Amino acid sequence: MREEEGDDDRERDLPLPALLALALPLWCVGTAGLLAWLALLPLIAAHALLTRRARGAEVPQRALVALTAHAPKGRERARDTVLLMHGWPDWPGLWDATVDALTRAGYRCFVAALPGAHGEVVRTAPLPNAVVLALRDALVAAHGNAPVTLLTHDWGAVYGYLLAQTHPALVRRIACLDVGGALRARTLPLALFTYQWPLALGFALGGPVGDAMVRLIAALMRYRARPLRAVRASSACHYVAFVRARAHAPALLGGLHLDYTPPRSVPTLFAYGARKPLMFHSAEWARRVRATACGEVHRLACGHWLMVDAPDELHELLCGWLERSERPPAEAERHAAARAPS
Template sequence: MPHDWIMTPSPLVHRTVPGPAGRIHLVEQGAGPLVLLLHGFPESWYSWRHQLPALAAAGYRAAAVDVRGYGRSSRPADVAAYRMTELVEDCVAAVHGLGERTAVVVGHDWGAGIAANSALLRPDVVTAVAMLSVPYAPRGGPRPSEMFAGMAGGAEEFYVSRFQEPGRAEAEIEPDVRGWLAGFYAAFSADTMPGPDAPDPHFAARDGQLRDRFPAGPLPGWLTEADLDVYAGEFERTGMAGALARYRNMDRDWEDLADLDGAPITQPSLFLGGGRDASTMWLAAAIEAYPKTLPGLVGSHILEDCGHWIQQERPDEVNRQLLDWLDGLSRPAGSPDLP
């Protein structure tokens, strides 16, 4: 369908649907084929505020989920309740709770991992998958806790290792949620990230804090004070434990998903990454392996001079790529591109 976006989208609708852990909160807009949107850390459904109206105006039913542990969705107390297999079932429950049998799933950051594993574990529900910022890499290799511990040495510690220890990151973040989030977003945005000669904010001194390396200065260009208020307000209400629990299940996931070792995703797929995003750069080998790991890949695009928060930093480009890909899914092979 053409992308003139002349349709007037319907209003945003907040809904809760039942899920395995209780409730799943989501925000939907539009009517048509269902596109489920999954955010990453530390975000919420609001991360898709630029995509919801664009998808709706183009004739899709877009639904942005608060992932388990975030926002208005349920927050189980048990850390093991945030393992990947549980989050995949939440994805399925969201689709069914919206009265649909199948959906295209789009994920950013941790949401990309949930989308990928949903495609692997529930191909009956996920018909196509798009991954933003974090490339698909099949399950394999060493135990994650050991791998991430080996990424730093001496007096430094990688942020993922720090997040895996219950209570430790909460003690840093929760006394000043708004300030910490502002620094974290800025540290990984193209227009505010530290220069190449500055200490890497993915790491912290073992006796220090991550925020010690966050840039001081204005907010990133994509983030207004009002936007920051939305994010901070959610985490000030819920705390950080639910969001951080995802990092505390990486070894469980490695064990749970052993049968998927090396498994390719065969559904039609799309990858969008930021040229200045460490997730894209560190996983360059995973992108090079896409002919084997994503045999249904339709497109892989790196947005130059873009950081980690890709759909918020560069919403127009991301929307264009998503809509071209989505529209192509409904066209017969070999048919001409639409204007």
């Protein structure tokens, strides 16, 4: 699937009033905050000129979701197929070491590239259901209708939950990293006003100004998976896409409140980093995961990017869980029941 070209491509998603609305919660706190907010007006006014000058260097549009295949090493037949999905501000290369560990263990891997992952300009943030449909189409084209194991991180986890909800026959197992299917009630407002609004504004601005905003936030988060110069405003399209979904089609948000419950027959692994200011899961989510066949929850002494901060520990955990969850469903459910607290 490719984004439609037309008149809408000439503008960003959000007009000037919406940009100001995005900026207001960030800066309008007291007199100093109001002055800081007003200081954004010249940046917004200069935005059109700056982006026009930058158009010549834009990367051509890519498919909405693209998959790269990696065959298992040393085996003629793969033990299973794993679909890996990244989040913000990442790209498929985030998974290179993980793919190496999985293919050496005998697994075939498909690595997804989500919108904006390669630095291409995304003018209109695609609605979540469009991303999931593109993901399904790419997966079926590459792998048929056979189920796969999901390995997801950050926004990739959210899209993974939506794929499992809307196309359950395609999902055999789920291994999700750092973002659960149910958040703490206090996490969403805190995340919204600390970094999600700025990222949405960065995407809406686009161009050099938007890139600078997004890179600044990535730097404050101590992002080191790749050089900051490779991070562009388009990578933050997900934050605006979910606002668009809420405004235009609230019914699409069934799973976007992150209230997903994996079926008991779907083995689920959740691993998260303990060294970060916000936790993107709840005790209720951990309970749901443990209730699945071979369900496991693991806490790692690292930050949000587990595959970068603790690769050896993560890969040993993943390969071990994949081995354990290959048991027949009845045996896996007995194993889960034996581990459940009485």
